[in-house]
Amino acid sequence: RVDGARLWQSLMDLAQIGATPKGGVCRLALTALDGEGRDLFVRWAREAGCSVRVDAIGNIFARRAGRNDALPPVMTGSHIDTQPTGGKFDGNYGVLAGLEVVRTLNDRGIVTEAPIEVAVWTNEEGSRFVPVMMGSGVFAGAFTLDHALAQRDTQGTSVAEALAAIGYAGEQGPTPAVGAYFEAHIEQGPMLEANGCVIGVVQGALGQRWYDVSVQGMEAHAGPTPMELRRDALLAASALVAEVNRIALAHAPHARGTVGVLEVFPSSRNVIPGSVRMTVDLRAADDAVLLQMDAELRAACERLGHAGRTPITVEQVVYFPPQPFAPQLVEGVRADAQALGYSAMDVVSGAGHDAVYLARLAPTAMVFVPCADGISHNEIEDAQPEHLEAGCNVLLQAMLRSAKV
Amino acid sequence: RVDGARLWQSLMDLAQIGATPKGGVCRLALTALDGEGRDLFVRWAREAGCSVRVDAIGNIFARRAGRNDALPPVMTGSHIDTQPTGGKFDGNYGVLAGLEVVRTLNDRGIVTEAPIEVAVWTNEEGSRFVPVMMGSGVFAGAFTLDHALAQRDTQGTSVAEALAAIGYAGEQGPTPAVGAYFEAHIEQGPMLEANGCVIGVVQGALGQRWYDVSVQGMEAHAGPTPMELRRDALLAASALVAEVNRIALAHAPHARGTVGVLEVFPSSRNVIPGSVRMTVDLRAADDAVLLQMDAELRAACERLGHAGRTPITVEQVVYFPPQPFAPQLVEGVRADAQALGYSAMDVVSGAGHDAVYLARLAPTAMVFVPCADGISHNEIEDAQPEHLEAGCNVLLQAMLRSAKV
Numbered sequence: 120r121v122d123g124a125r126l127w128q129s130l131m132d133l134a135q136i137g138a139t140p141k142g143g144v145c146r147l148a149l150t151a152l153d154g155e156g157r158d159l160f161v162r163w164a165r166e167a168g169c170s171v172r173v174d175a176i177g178n179i180f181a182r183r184a185g186r187n188d189a190l191p192p193v194m195t196g197s198h199i200d201t202q203p204t205g206g207k208f209d210g211n212y213g214v215l216a217g218l219e220v221v222r223t224l225n226d227r228g229i230v231t232e233a234p235i236e237v238a239v240w241t242n243e244e245g246s247r248f249v250p251v252m253m254g255s256g257v258f259a260g261a262f263t264l265d266h267a268l269a270q271r272d273t274q275g276t277s278v279a280e281a282l283a284a285i286g287y288a289g290e291q292g293p294t295p296a297v298g299a300y301f302e303a304h305i306e307q308g309p310m311l312e313a314n315g316c317v318i319g320v321v322q323g324a325l326g327q328r329w330y331d332v333s334v335q336g337m338e339a340h341a342g343p344t345p346m347e348l349r350r351d352a353l354l355a356a357s358a359l360v361a362e363v364n365r366i367a368l369a370h371a372p373h374a375r376g377t378v379g380v381l382e383v384f385p386s387s388r389n390v391i392p393g394s395v396r397m398t399v400d401l402r403a404a405d406d407a408v409l410l411q412m413d414a415e416l417r418a419a420c421e422r423l424g425h426a427g428r429t430p431i432t433v434e435q436v437v438y439f440p441p442q443p444f445a446p447q448l449v450e451g452v453r454a455d456a457q458a459l460g461y462s463a464m465d466v467v468s469g470a471g472h473d474a475v476y477l478a479r480l481a482p483t484a485m486v487f488v489p490c491a492d493g494i495s496h497n498e499i500e501d502a503q504p505e506h507l508e509a510g511c512n513v514l515l516q517a518m519l520r521s522a523k524v
Numbered sequence: 525r526v527d528g529a530r531l532w533q534s535l536m537d538l539a540q541i542g543a544t545p546k547g548g549v550c551r552l553a554l555t556a557l558d559g560e561g562r563d564l565f566v567r568w569a570r571e572a573g574c575s576v577r578v579d580a581i582g583n584i585f586a587r588r589a590g591r592n593d594a595l596p597p598v599m600t601g602s603h604i605d606t607q608p609t610g611g612k613f614d615g616n617y618g619v620l621a622g623l624e625v626v627r628t629l630n631d632r633g634i635v636t637e638a639p640i641e642v643a644v645w646t647n648e649e650g651s652r653f654v655p656v657m658m659g660s661g662v663f664a665g666a667f668t669l670d671h672a673l674a675q676r677d678t679q680g681t682s683v684a685e686a687l688a689a690i691g692y693a694g695e696q697g698p699t700p701a702v703g704a705y706f707e708a709h710i711e712q713g714p715m716l717e718a719n720g721c722v723i724g725v726v727q728g729a730l731g732q733r734w735y736d737v738s739v740q741g742m743e744a745h746a747g748p749t750p751m752e753l754r755r756d757a758l759l760a761a762s763a764l765v766a767e768v769n770r771i772a773l774a775h776a777p778h779a780r781g782t783v784g785v786l787e788v789f790p791s792s793r794n795v796i797p798g799s800v801r802m803t804v805d806l807r808a809a810d811d812a813v814l815l816q817m818d819a820e821l822r823a824a825c826e827r828l829g830h831a832g833r834t835p836i837t838v839e840q841v842v843y844f845p846p847q848p849f850a851p852q853l854v855e856g857v858r859a860d861a862q863a864l865g866y867s868a869m870d871v872v873s874g875a876g877h878d879a880v881y882l883a884r885l886a887p888t889a890m891v892f893v894p895c896a897d898g899i900s901h902n903e904i905e906d907a908q909p910e911h912l913e914a915g916c917n918v919l920l921q922a923m924l925r926s927a928k929v
């Protein structure tokens with residue numbers, strides 16, 4: 120069994136870097152603060168006897184040697200970048216649970232057949248740079264390294280520049296084989312808490328399509344311009360926000376639709392908005408439903424373009440289909456939870472995770488634990504130490520089954 | 525008659541300061557560029573033999589002495605601050621038409637009984653600082669000097685600080701008497717052009733109510749958070765945008781409703797918006813209708829608060845009632861247009877103007893000229909030199925009638 124107090128302490132220590140007044144963390148991908156967080160992880164991993172490697176998209180791999188080092192490693196991990204108003208646990212838990220597994224094996228002097236690796240994937244959140252799950256996406260070949268390196272944030276800084284600035288532009292090379300991949304994560308939703316369960320046995324994750332949408336109107340004076348002559352970009356954009364919500368509700372319960380970003384130009388009280396830039400995030404458990412939602416979004420944009428008065432352009436910037444996890448590993452997680460005496464239930468992940476891309480390369484499973492009120496991507500995100508410890512114990516058992524002692 | 529070419533040249537010279545690549549002007553109130561524009565006007569006014577005075581809110585008064593300098597001046601003017609994507613004519617025309625009247629009187633060696641003053645009013649646009657029409661509002665006692673000086677822009681800079689920084693914090697003193705006030709302005713709407721008229725005889729201006737509105741929701745993860753559990757601040761805000769439009773349409777034709785600013789927090793693609801800050805601008809020709817619209821806005825905010833799930837707060841930041849202009853002066857403008865052979869029609873101003881506040885102190889009238897496609901508060905704002913010259917000729921005649929030769 121793992122040391123729950125040590126795991127908790129590491130989470131609290133890492134959460135100091137980028138801590139916000141409201142108790143959350145703001146450590147956007149590839150910022151100086153992300154660099155500090157990475158440095159801390161690397162120091163801890165070396166202290167735990169791991170060798171550390173960084174790849175060309177900045178993914179960090181901390182390796183604990185196995186008896187047979189030629190075997191593909193059994194890998195775990197997650198990310199330490201956060202949302203602008205993020206919490207202490209999203210991603211960070213998966214990374215530090217992996218480190219705690221290594222520390223526990225060290226304490227017990229356990230040698231595994233296959234090596235164990237703990238990965239820190241670059242820019243999982245997709246908040247500063249798209250695509251989301253960038254590091255694992257490059258690793259799994261979902262898109263190219265060059266595509267990822269060329270992406271820019273709203274300030275114009277590229278991923279390549281940001282990686283170099285924090286010293287995490289590593290060596291390019293072929294993707295190594297992975298024996299199995301596990302990821303522990305807070306649920307980020309309300310199901311476990313509502314059902315009084317400690318462990319979520321994750322069946323798979325919703326598919327996602329993300330879009331950049333822009334609405335073109337015509338800025339004009341808010342006073343003398345009669346209502347019926349206006350080409351108000353915000354009026355059309357607002358109707359689209361309502362449509363995105365309606366589309367998701369129409370495909371309940373396993374569909375989601377969100378507009379997270381909406382920017383108005385020129386943004387003056389007495390100027391009719393001339394243009395709007397916004398994002399759309401659609402998710403569904405079924406790829407055909409997701410495609411149907413895509414069609415409905417495009418039809419809504421066409422309609423709300425009002426025959427050229429407020430034309431709307433839609434560019435898809437992220438797509439991955441719903442991803443089921445490996446049945447055998449999923450069953451293993453369920454069995455480990457049972458053997459350890461934890462209440463468990465099946466869940467589907469509404470969030471994307473690095474595990475979604477790793478599942479293209481290797482048998483993959485995830486372990487969820489509850490978070491307070493199901494709230495994540497919020498500074499008040501919270502989780503109980505005993506739940507985090509339970510998830511880490513399940514992770515340890517599941518990894519040992521794959522890595523063999 | 526005035527010198528139309530000289531007027532045009534002055535407009536083009538002033539438009540160099542803050543010129544935008546798209547042919548407009550960005551010279552926000554009390555910025556360094558506004559300071560440069562003011563310096564140019566002051567130099568021109570002194571070259572035209574005027575004495576120049578600056579008051580405590582930064583209004584500039586260029587005075588051409590009369591035969592009887594004890595008489596209250598006949599005043600004209602407007603503003604030279606612009607919108608972020610503003611044009612060359614809004615406000616600037618009224619100021620430089622006044623300067624052209626002075627230059628014409630000088631050319632002809634005409635001495636008026638009453639002195640003539642050309643005013644440059646501070647922060648008419650209300651884009652950087654509210655309240656709108658700030659300088660004329662303080663002058664007319666619509667609100668206090670202290671209230672105006674304490675206002676801050678989104679960067680936290682106060683009006684007092686910005687005035688001092690550009691050297692236009694003048695002397696405080698009692699408001700001098702004004703004999704009559706005239707203001708020439710582009711129409712900023714489509715009526716003159718649609719009716720093929722050169723001169724708009726302005727009956728008065730719509731009343732306005734401006735609001736700061738904020739919507740409180742709860743930020744949460746766009747993936748695992750089921751649609752029906754969300755407290756999406758942007759969804760409520762979007763419905764309010766539609767409502768503001770509906771309210772104005774319900775009181776057509778002389779009502780307007782505009783949301784010009786809408787900001788989303790935390791503004792991340794995969795985070796349900798936790799809060800929205802937005803502005804509302806309501807206008808009507810009848811004060812009772814404007815009050816009715818206010819009530820409808822507040823009812824919509826109450827309803828869209830969804831019983832506390834997305835509470836909406838509304839703060840009114842600007843109010844002035846519809847303002848009719850002085851019938852005798854308005855008739856004078858109509859007569860002057862006729863005498864000069866210009867086609868003219870009655871119009872109502874949808875925009876607020878410094879004249880709206882001056883009308884509280886002195887008999888006031890405005891002269892409108894067409895602008896291309898009725899477009900203003902847009903970099904493509906345009907007007908024809910002969911129309912600007914015509915409006916300036918009417919202004920000259922109207923001022924001479926009041927100032928007496």
Ligand SMILES: NC(=O)NCCC(=O)O
Nearest residue numbers: 243244251470471747794
């Ligand atoms: N786990 C997580 O927050 N991932 C971010 C990607 C997503 O929005 O699903």
Ligand SMILES: NC(=O)NCCC(=O)O
Nearest residue numbers: 342389648649656875876
């Ligand atoms: N004329 C003008 O653009 N005034 C600004 C105030 C308003 O929005 O009416």
